[in-house]
Amino acid sequence: QKEVEQNSGPLSVPEGAIASLNCTYSDRVSQSFFWYRQYSGKSPELIMSIYSNGDKEDGRFTAQLNKASQYVSLLIRDSQPSDSATYLCAVIRYSGGGADGLTFGKGTHLIIQP
């Protein structure tokens, strides 16, 4: 059974600090991992994807993947009030016929305090 777990928060971080969001998954064959940001009442917005162990950086965002420990994290440097949102961790498992749908965690509500 695929499962993705996140701490629902809220996670409160002062402006300018580093926000650290964590996610664990249960399906060892999972191969692709995504972070989506969702503002209240809006659609999930893809911000990071990661496919291999290690770190991937894009601007102020860094995704980290450790397949042996089955966890993926997202770091947001120099946090801004506009980063306040719910961050969704999602995992995809290939069926051999193409990309399967995503399995989502419940999301972590991040609050950046000015």
Place this chain on the structure above:
Amino acid sequence: EAGVTQFPSHSVIEKGQTVTLRCDPISGHDNLYWYRRVMGKEIKFLLHFVKESKQDESGMPNNRFLAERTGGTYSTLKVQPAELEDSGVYFCASSQGYEAFFGQGTRLTVV
């Protein structure tokens, strides 16, 4: 480039009625997905089209839900007859590779 478009944005219907949701994917995207989020729960996968074919419909809750994708372009999701527990936000997403892009969602309320 236009994103994934869904309509209506909101729908309020009575129990037992029929509702049809529509999704227009990003042009050229072969993969189209439907998801649903009910209050307090995580976003759940419903089904996956590759072009006009259903690749995976394991997430469809029951036979009251019918999805179609005409000519590999837009898709519809029909709920007939609607029940109270069908209330939630229905998202559509599309992709060409592994990165999926979501529409704004349709908020369905069954009363």
